[in-house]
Amino acid sequence: MLYDVIVVGSGISGLYAALSAKRAGLNVALICKSNPLRSNSAVASGGINAVLKSTRHDSCREHIADTLKGADKLARFSAVSSMVTGGEEIINDLLSMGVVFDCNDEGNVAQRPFGGTKAKRTCYIADKTGAAITQS
Structure with a gap:
């Protein structure tokens, strides 16, 4: 093989x-x-939505609800739940591979609102998130 x-x-x-x-x-x-x-x-320039330990005023429950609402009932709860609860692990994995996300004043991965979400949960690299990740 x-x-x-x-x-x-x-x-x-x-x-x-x-x-x-x-x-x-x-x-x-x-x-x-x-x-x-x-x-x-x-x-792609936007970023990656994830609830991180440092995320304020957000939760996986709220992220799941936003995602299901945005999917207009076309997403499976189990798939969305798995994606959302694994978000921080993926961000940490990308960091370990050398992806350098923008950081806030406390030195944590910066997050901003994006795409109609109710919370600041989008991790980003300026306006070039996709290019930065594919090139890392």
Whole structure:
């Protein structure tokens, strides 16, 4: 067998899946239609929503509610819950890979409101979050 895992797509999710599989000691192939540095993720500027330990006036419960409301009843609660509760772990993993998020005055990952959420939960890197993550 040449590969244990084949990942199709070089956006941030595909790159993250490929890195995770490689970390697990698997042989990985990444298939994409263009240069990974030119994916849609590479030009995304907004940020990543996550409830962090340092997040004030927010909770996973509120993040789940915002996400379900924004999905107009098209999202599964279990999938949204899993995504939301794993957010801080992913931010920390990205930090350990060298992704440098903007920081607030206390030295924590800065967060801002974005995309109609009720709380400041979007972790960002200026206005180039996608490019900074794909290039890290």
